[in-house]
Amino acid sequence: MAICFLFQPPLKPINIPPSSTKRAPIFRCKASFSTTITTEPEPQPVFTFVKSFAPATVANFGPGFDFLGAAVDGLGDFVSVSLDSSVRPGHVSISEISGSSKLSSNPLFNCAGIAAIAVLKMLHIRSFGISLKLEKGLPLGSGLGSSAASAAAAAVAVNELFGAKLGADQLILAGLESEAKVSGYHADNIAPAVMGGFVLIKSYEPLELKPLVFPSNQELFFILVSPDFEAPTKKMRAALPAEIGMPHHVWNCSQAGALVASVLEGDVAGLGKALSSDKIVEPKRAPLIPGMEGVKKAAIEAGAFGCTISGAGPTAVAVIDNEEKGKEIGEKMVEAFLKEGNLRSVAMVKRLDRVGARLVDSCPR
Amino acid sequence: MAICFLFQPPLKPINIPPSSTKRAPIFRCKASFSTTITTEPEPQPVFTFVKSFAPATVANFGPGFDFLGAAVDGLGDFVSVSLDSSVRPGHVSISEISGSSKLSSNPLFNCAGIAAIAVLKMLHIRSFGISLKLEKGLPLGSGLGSSAASAAAAAVAVNELFGAKLGADQLILAGLESEAKVSGYHADNIAPAVMGGFVLIKSYEPLELKPLVFPSNQELFFILVSPDFEAPTKKMRAALPAEIGMPHHVWNCSQAGALVASVLEGDVAGLGKALSSDKIVEPKRAPLIPGMEGVKKAAIEAGAFGCTISGAGPTAVAVIDNEEKGKEIGEKMVEAFLKEGNLRSVAMVKRLDRVGARLVDSCPR
Known part of the structure; x- marks a missing residue:
């Protein structure tokens, strides 16, 4: 054709x-x-x-x-x-x-x-x-x-x-x-x-x-770091808790509210903090991806506003409001995947x- | 003085x-x-x-x-x-x-x-x-x-x-x-x-x-209907579930997000729908306030955008964007408290x- x-x-x-x-x-x-x-x-x-x-x-x-x-x-x-x-x-x-x-x-x-x-x-x-x-x-x-x-x-x-x-x-x-x-x-x-x-x-x-x-006059960049690792889907699903205690439920609900507000207000720092705050799913899934916890720590230390698992993984996603800074953070996350998880990975910095x-x-x- | x-x-x-x-x-x-x-x-x-x-x-x-x-x-x-x-x-x-x-x-x-x-x-x-x-x-x-x-x-x-x-x-x-x-x-x-x-x-x-x-150019009215009933605080707390299933957790989180978005956007209809959508707390507490379920139904039927329990009760709160309409809804809610719960109540329509x-x-x- x-x-x-x-x-x-x-x-x-x-x-x-x-x-x-x-x-x-x-x-x-x-x-x-x-x-x-x-x-x-x-x-x-x-x-x-x-x-x-x-x-x-x-x-x-x-x-x-x-x-x-x-x-x-x-x-x-x-x-x-x-x-x-x-x-x-x-x-x-x-x-x-x-x-x-x-x-x-x-x-x-x-x-x-x-x-x-x-x-x-x-x-x-x-x-x-x-x-x-x-x-x-x-x-x-x-x-x-x-x-x-x-x-x-x-x-x-x-x-x-x-x-x-x-x-x-x-x-x-x-x-x-x-x-x-x-x-x-x-x-x-x-x-x-x-x-x-x-x-x-x-x-x-x-x-x-x-x-x-998300306000058109604000910049939002995703730092996506994908390791050479197959996230075992069944395991990722099985890791989800069947029941959630009321305190964690209230916490995650409030952070979900803060996340939504941050998106609408174009508050990338608030968005990052909220997406980093999950007490229910990420703590169960992160240990199943070698190095993920270290990668999150490295991202935050390098200046990312927040970091979590993208989808069911294994990609890590962090957020920032500056592309150059995003690239630096991505490098640190790649280093951490290698050091903490013994995994090679690729980093990309992409706009919304x-x-x-x-x-x-x-x-x- | x-x-x-x-x-x-x-x-x-x-x-x-x-x-x-x-x-x-x-x-x-x-x-x-x-x-x-x-x-x-x-x-x-x-x-x-x-x-x-x-x-x-x-x-x-x-x-x-x-x-x-x-x-x-x-x-x-x-x-x-x-x-x-x-x-x-x-x-x-x-x-x-x-x-x-x-x-x-x-x-x-x-x-x-x-x-x-x-x-x-x-x-x-x-x-x-x-x-x-x-x-x-x-x-x-x-x-x-x-x-x-x-x-x-x-x-x-x-x-x-x-x-x-x-x-x-x-x-x-x-x-x-x-x-x-x-x-x-x-x-x-x-x-x-x-x-x-x-x-x-x-x-x-x-x-x-x-x-x-909440946007200053939008109107939001609370219809507050307080029945002549003492909500037993201990019972209201004891009614809260200790554990929540994942589907209800995700549902309430998504509605919390929608609620926050509706507030920021001044979308009273969306706000009402979201505040009416709790699957965790209200279903446990409403049966402890005589007539509450009927009052919620009456409020919605009379045109309220949504209705739930205020605090730990016994006041019912509904929302609307028009004061006169709010008074009509309040009357229906008072009638419902009497008919469904055998409780006398007082309705007020108040701005944010x-x-x-x-x-x-x-x-x-």
Whole structure:
């Protein structure tokens, strides 16, 4: 499939008015396209080819465990989709996967494929088949929302191909179909991957999301340090306490409140302090990642405002308001992973992504 | 003691810059005046008489349990303090208590007395004795921060008498001395009683407070319905679960985050929804207040954005953005208390107090 325009990210950010998200809670994906496939009008494609990008995301922000996530600029996955007459109408075929050798090219077992199919169903597409190409920019199982980035990019690409009929909420529901099959029914990666910025997950039944706008005149950098270590997912989940004492519950709730306030006020120091303050999840999970406790200590000593585990790990995430300072902190964190955990690691300093999944290339029909 | 000026509340609101609170966390009261009584300079009184007011407060805002409180306009306690040569220097004598027959006039066992003594100690007053008059505007044990209002008013009055040397943080620590002896070491009533508005308690060691500014261009009304019922404090405390399951913990944390965001954004509907969403404390406590569940239902049906128990009860608190609508909702809640709980009750509709404890009258020296 020819690429008609040079790559210029972002050519067209998706327009997601926060108020529409807040005031029009919608229902879960399965309910929304169960009965009306034959009666709904079928949108026509407006492109023959579309390429999209979706960012990495940091979830489980300390006391923001399981309900708060943020998107990371300049790091993520690309998905290209094309109308393909050789693909059965209403279906998706994965033609190519680059950047990872571990992913299935069966769309039913691939994050991008599942989300693409979900969007086709939501749009009631029955006359066009699609081929999909996935370019992984994110490593798998790093705690940076790899599966969500693929799903978000695919959902946005298919939606754009047919004229962007679906809103952010529906794209997130499509992505949730994928997340549910791959890593559990949680929206704290897929929501910021689609919408950008910080997103608070208020509820699932119905899905209600609250975008938290970090002030545009403030800088926020994530220092992401990924060690050469596979975080054992089962162990990370098994480490979560089943029951929590009231004092720790109240503490984490208050820190979650302080975290949300810090985001809205653009208070990076307060944000860092709050994300560092988890007394429930991080203390159980950190010991399972060699060196993590030392890495956190090194980050704080080097001037980071706070540090915790990104997602379920093994990536460590720290925050700062200055890029150069962030690089220095990253070096100290890499040293600490080697010294304390005997692990080699890679540090990146990335801005908050305020846009989310977006179209980066297209070919009009 | 002569009252030199007519009562005109507020004559002089206390000036509490939020940033100073945030950036200068201070230490617990006991540590702050333990060793330096004899060496510190003693401030001179600038008034012979001072009268102060401190507002009622709503704490335990649903998922804001134990860390979030707000002040209520036009409802609270008055404290008058006077220099009195018949009182032993450095000591406090309670000369009169009106509005309640149940309170001790021994300052060591009276909320206002304890806070007044704490402030005298913090200021290192050793040459002047003080007589104190307490006018209770709040009923005891109603869940409206009655003890905190007395303590806040007393702390502010004594501080003003000697030229307002102490900041809000220290006045709150003085009030905490009182709260600790009367109702437990918690700051979610005393902090908003002193500072006004919404206050988030971030930590106690050291005490760190985060004022949450509700936008000045938005209206917020509390509908407070107090039934003729004594909430059994021991039972209310015993009803709290010792352990909380992870799903409920995550749910309440996310709602706490949404609550904080709603306050900062001035989103009364979101605030109401969040304060109504507690799955941990309210479900255990509401059944102990006859009719409370029906009252909540009646409030929501009548248009309230949300409803929960104020403090440890028995007062029910609902929120709305319109005073007239608030009165209608209050009537329905009173009806429900009678019908569902066989309790007579009184409804009030009050604005958010944005000022906190303040000087309302004074006589210069």
